[in-house]
Amino acid sequence: MTSTTSRARAVLSLGRIYCDMVFRGLEGMPQLGREVFAGEFDLTPGGGALITAAHLAALGRPSALLARFGTDDLSKTLGQTIDQLGLDLQFLDRHETAGPQLTVVMVQNGDRAFLSRRAGHARPASFERALAWSEATHLHIAEFATLHEMNDAISTAKSHGLTVSLDPSWDDELILDPDFFQRTAGADIFLPNMEEAEALTGSSDPLTALQHLAAHFPIVALKLGGDGAMLAANGEVSRLPSQRVEVVDTTGAGDAFNAGFLHAWLDGLAPEQCLAAAISAGTRSVQAPGGTGSLQAVS
Numbered sequence: 164m165t166s167t168t169s170r171a172r173a174v175l176s177l178g179r180i181y182c183d184m185v186f187r188g189l190e191g192m193p194q195l196g197r198e199v200f201a202g203e204f205d206l207t208p209g210g211g212a213l214i215t216a217a218h219l220a221a222l223g224r225p226s227a228l229l230a231r232f233g234t235d236d237l238s239k240t241l242g243q244t245i246d247q248l249g250l251d252l253q254f255l256d257r258h259e260t261a262g263p264q265l266t267v268v269m270v271q272n273g274d275r276a277f278l279s280r281r282a283g284h285a286r287p288a289s290f291e292r293a294l295a296w297s298e299a300t301h302l303h304i305a306e307f308a309t310l311h312e313m314n315d316a317i318s319t320a321k322s323h324g325l326t327v328s329l330d331p332s333w334d335d336e337l338i339l340d341p342d343f344f345q346r347t348a349g350a351d352i353f354l355p356n357m358e359e360a361e362a363l364t365g366s367s368d369p370l371t372a373l374q375h376l377a378a379h380f381p382i383v384a385l386k387l388g389g390d391g392a393m394l395a396a397n398g399e400v401s402r403l404p405s406q407r408v409e410v411v412d413t414t415g416a417g418d419a420f421n422a423g424f425l426h427a428w429l430d431g432l433a434p435e436q437c438l439a440a441a442i443s444a445g446t447r448s449v450q451a452p453g454g455t456g457s458l459q460a461v462s
């Protein structure tokens with residue numbers, strides 16, 4: 164390894180950026196032919212890549228967003244918030260076909276319904292340039308849907324000497340892709356939640372699902388919401404509970420968890436310390452609305 168490579172610290176976060184329009188305090192879910200009013204509304208940046216990248220930056224990790232981004236009015240408005248998150252935006256690929264890309268989130272009694280629009284394709288024109296960046300040490304892929312569109316993402320990152328992590332993120336169709344493990348081969352760290360782990364392994368038992376996934380990835384961190392998380396690394400399994408806090412909103416908690424884990428792992432900490440750091444980041448996230456609300460609250 165050259166000295167330049169060993170000094171590299173930055174994480175590239177690859178995935179789609181969404182404008183999350185969050186409606187809270189609903190008296191019911193929308194029905195055809197009816198109108199429902201919300202008590203509260205927030206407009207906030209979303210998408211796992213952005214949330215993980217923002218939490219990495221907040222932890223002091225050089226963090227670059229690798230994504231396409233629209234030039235429409237909604238994207239421009241969102242851009243003002245993104246500019247304040249401490250991210251390296253040199254690889255943000257601004258293009259008119261990349262927006263508006265949005266998710267309407269309807270929250271009722273702690274449950275959420277989503278309505279999303281994807282805009283254009285996922286592959287940033289800056290992809291090759293980003294992976295060749297001398298500062299980059301790791302590629303985080305925020306959803307399997309993006310990897311599905313960019314089959315070469317893991318192999319290209321590896322050819323540049325980067326390590327790779329993947330959060331599958333729920334997708335009704337793609338989570339059942341029979342080629343899932345073939346397409347994700349080479350990822351060093353896999354970061355699913357229990358719903359995703361069950362869909363991939365057919366097991367609703369966390370330990371059984373974790374062990375199944377550990378046959379495919381060197382490190383698996385399984386997110387269990389209010390029950391904490393489990394880790395399989397170096398043939399050993401560990402588990403930590405979540406912290407008891409007042410939960411405001413769990414949106415993006417898994418993406419914050421990813422940031423905590425990656426930052427510790429890239430610093431060379433032991434697996435269980437990485438899991439503890441991940442839980443701390445997830446805990447911080449659930450105490451404020453939206454995926455980046457906890458960061459804006461402290462800055």
Ligand SMILES: Nc1ncnc2c1ncn2[C@@H]1O[C@H](COP(=O)(O)OP(=O)(O)OP(=O)(O)O)[C@@H](O)[C@H]1O
Pocket residue numbers: 355356357386387388389390391392405406407408410413414415416417418419420441442443444445446449
């Ligand atoms: N109700 C909760 N109470 C305390 N901590 C929580 C709670 N929900 C989530 N967390 C913290 O956040 C971490 C990750 O959350 P979760 O398991 O919900 O991920 P996820 O399902 O991938 O989330 P998302 O996909 O919405 O980002 C948990 O391991 C835990 O540390």
Ligand SMILES: [Mg+2]
Pocket residue numbers: 330332333355356417418
């Ligand atoms: Mg998740």
